[in-house]
Amino acid sequence: MGEIFLKAFEALWQVLVAGIVLGAGLPAVFALGIRVLGNGRTLAADGSTYSSPPTGAGRAGSTVLFAVCVAAVLFGIFLIVAGGFGIKVFG
Incomplete structure (x- = not known):
């Protein structure tokens, strides 16, 4: 039972990190590009x-x-398309 919670917590961490990096990080990199262009x-x-x-x-x-964006x-x-055809990209 504890192993299930451990795996769920691990998956939650992965989703949280991906959400922060892609949800806030990528738009921040784009905004920085706009800022640098006007510098x-x-x-x-x-x-x-x-x-x-x-x-x-x-x-x-x-x-x-x-x-980078x-x-x-x-x-x-690529990950979406590769996953859709059953190709294992990682692991």
Whole structure:
């Protein structure tokens, strides 16, 4: 009986960590990419557009952060598709 609770608790931890990482972490990485892209730019007088282009470092940093987001989404799609066909990815 205690072994069942131990396995349930272990599964709960895995779901909690995945939810925190993917539910809050991935959107935070995307938001950081947006922030890095706008770093060093100046706003126009109306406040809704930029009057200067992004810096090279801003473009490079945001590209890396956006690539991490795209890779995570593609990996998630891969896991869903692979699991749907009975392919064992882990373990």
